[in-house]
Amino acid sequence: MSRTPLDTVEHAAETPDVELPWAELGLKKDEYEKVVEILGRRPTGAELAMYSVMWSEHCSYKSSKVHLRQFGEKAPQSDALLVGIGENAGVVDVGQGYAVTFKVESHNHPSYVEPYQGAATGVGGIVRDIIAMGARPVAVVDPLRFGAADHPDTKRVLPGVVAGIGGYGNCLGLPNIGGEVVFDACYQGNPLVNAGAIGVMRHEDIHLAKASGTGNKVILYGARTGGDGIGGASILASETFDDAKPSKRPAVQVGDPFQEKLLIECTLEAFAEKLVVGIQDLGAAGLSCATSELASNGSGGMTVTLDDVPLRDSTLSPEEILMSESQERMCAVVEPSKVDRFLEICDKWDVIATVIGEVTDGDRLEIFWHGGKIVDVDPRTVAHDGPVYERPYARPSWQDALQADDANKLARPGTSEELKSQVLALVSSPNQASKKWITSQYDHFVQGNTVLAQPEDSGMIRIDEETGLGVAIATDGNGRYAKLDPYAGAQLALSEAYRNVATTGAKPLAVSDCLNFGSPEDPAVMWQFAEAIRGLADACQQLGTPVTGGNVSLYNQTGDVAIHPTPVVAVLGVIDDVARRTPVAFQEEGQLLYLLGDTREEFGGSAWSQVVHDHLGGLPPKVDLERERLLAEILISASRDGMIDSAHDLSDGGLIQAVVESALLGEKGARLIVPDGLDAFTFLFSESAGRAVVAIPRSEELRFNDMCGARGLPVTRIGVVDGESVEIQGEFALSLEELREAHEGTIPALLA
């Protein structure tokens, strides 16, 4: 059916008084007025669709921009940074001519509505960001947060999310090497599904999202465009312009990993033949985003004929085509002489590819439909000149009371028997229990380069078979710490990820983040957000690891109740020879266990306080970034020089959690002695930062002690790898069998 009259630019100019549904599309009145001012007339329906979606919080970062600037302003000098914030993903030099791109993104809201597809398309989106940089994707990681483990809805959301991540990532042939799974009632109505990906390329293969060169062709390739993920545009199309429309469509997109796999292969083949001038994936805001970003980052303008877009549903209106978030699509800018070869490669992979437009020498983005011009805008005003808000923020009134509720004053175990039962309670609690039931649903072998995968401290991938060059990635975040102190919480997330990378023997290089918070319209949430960014930017500056990109997810709240502020930090590291990697598992009986770092009475936000007392209060562990740096240097040197055979970072759950994990993975027990100056409880459960446990062959003990002594890192010998149980001398012993049952039984019992 045809729509009459077509809302062309001309028609818009002639009918200034037509009311458009800008409010339904999520624009504020002043934002709509700004659009009218920019255009000098009312927008057409298609233009309104583009502005509304590109000026949304998700695409424009309008609430977060003023704070995110700190990542640039405080960026440390780093020779490693090749491409920084602003592109599809950051790119880091890892040596030997290789560059690595990585990024973490959120897909929180769709994953709550439709767990399988929400999570699956989250993987698809982040992987396309990686391909768009010119890289072959080599691994994915998935930091996840759900409501209480025993809540009935968790049993709906978690298995769907895990199956979606597996179903999509496994079909793409990407090893899943890391991530986290955290349960907390605060995520009940707002699960956090963050997805990260890493890609590898040669320096000369880096590609950027820009359309340059007058006459170059704009090619849309991949899946046909359908009605999925349209959301607001359906309102525009069906209610205002065309009452005969059949139905509203689901706002969650549906993924097809097979199509994406073909897209990866054909894109990489086109890159290899140097056929691509600029490239952009189609994610949020679909063609609106891809065309306006390509055009605004390039030197010229662009014309697009929407009639040429291959459709899955022929009844789609032009507004819907512009806003569709159908998955597995990309947009490339190709020189005219190379178009045939590009199309040939797409045909080889059975990927549909269509020339939909051309780069022009003007500075306008013009879009045509049925012969009429329905969009005529300066693309920069769509992509970059969105509103910027200085949202009010204020330290919440309850923050003092929360911090005064000191976890260090909670009742501690009075007997050895009580200590033992609290250890069992800890290692079997959902957050501390083995996540094997989840991670065994992910392929971590494919591509044949996985050196380490979860539950190791960081995932590690070999990128050069000859030299053994590899990269490591860890993601961490602790919403409980961040709730107690968002500035310190963000720094602790970075500290932990940084430490995790170093624990495996890799040198931390750069950071990506996914900042998950409640509503920016709540000054308390905005304060948490501002504090977390300030903390993270300061810490990145001090540790010399620049933020290369990332993602902000706001409005994670149900009614007035926001999630814990949850900055998730990914750290990427490099290792010269993956043969030197340090695993978590105990390797050999008789090796000596050393505790590195200082242990203090720090229980605020701890796993112990949560498991034993269901308590959240006090202050999180003290941040000491110089200590983190020193510890990392020691761990990296010890790995390179073959002084340690296993290592595990200490974080939530403290020392006992780390030792139990190393023992179970290595199928070897440990005998521990409580060091002088510490009580058994603090020794086992404290969550002081800047610590790790290492296992040292006896022959290396002297050399290791000398190194730590010379560099000023406090180390304490705490025991030996030995036997079939974890024993704390003078306190208790727990057999590996008992520990395994406790640690590995919990998650299957709750979810299987």
Add this chain to the structure above:
Amino acid sequence: MTARIGVVTFPGSLDDRDTQRAIRLAGAEPVALWHKDKNLHQVDAVVLPGGFSYGDYLRAGAISRFSPVMETVIEQAKSGLPVLGICNGFQILTEAHLLPGAMLGNNHLHFICRDQKLRVENADTAWTSDYVSGQEIHIPLKNMDGRYVADEHTLDELEAEGRVVFRYLARGGATNEPGNPNGSLRDIAGITNAAGNVVGLMPHPEHAVEALVGSGRTDGLPFFTSILKKLVNV
């Protein structure tokens, strides 16, 4: 001299590069074959790698079985060309009726990825001669549709003719994982045809060829050294 071993890439193949690497590490020459090309380019043997060819649409392996390259593979397998099907490749071989039976969804309905203990039941095939019969090995397993089924008569025949090549075993030791990962009948992990030139299995030997990566074991390497020895000794 060495042997040329072809590895077919279908749309959606995932372990094709890994398989090429395993062939190279064993000392043979990997040759990439394309699903649309009927020509096998004079290879001495063919591996159908793992993955989700054609997105597993319809049934795993159901569409790939009709691709041009498979016409030649089916024809030549019948006259003795050694063919190994790994995971999705095994599914394709059953769809192509080069091997009997079929794979259904895992009985627990989840994708499963783990290092799997197996017993080598038949060390006389083209692909297993470097093992000894009864040897216990660990090979990574990763699939959604890995449950081997066939009618009782076929199963009895496979057993009687020694055509069950691998069986799932419980890992033993401290972990208490059940041995059979998916409900496969008679714990069958891999089988061969009567002539012993066509072998299919669900686990992935190409992920167990280097001590440093994958499962950290090299129990899968003998697949590729077995075929190499057979071909160069011909």
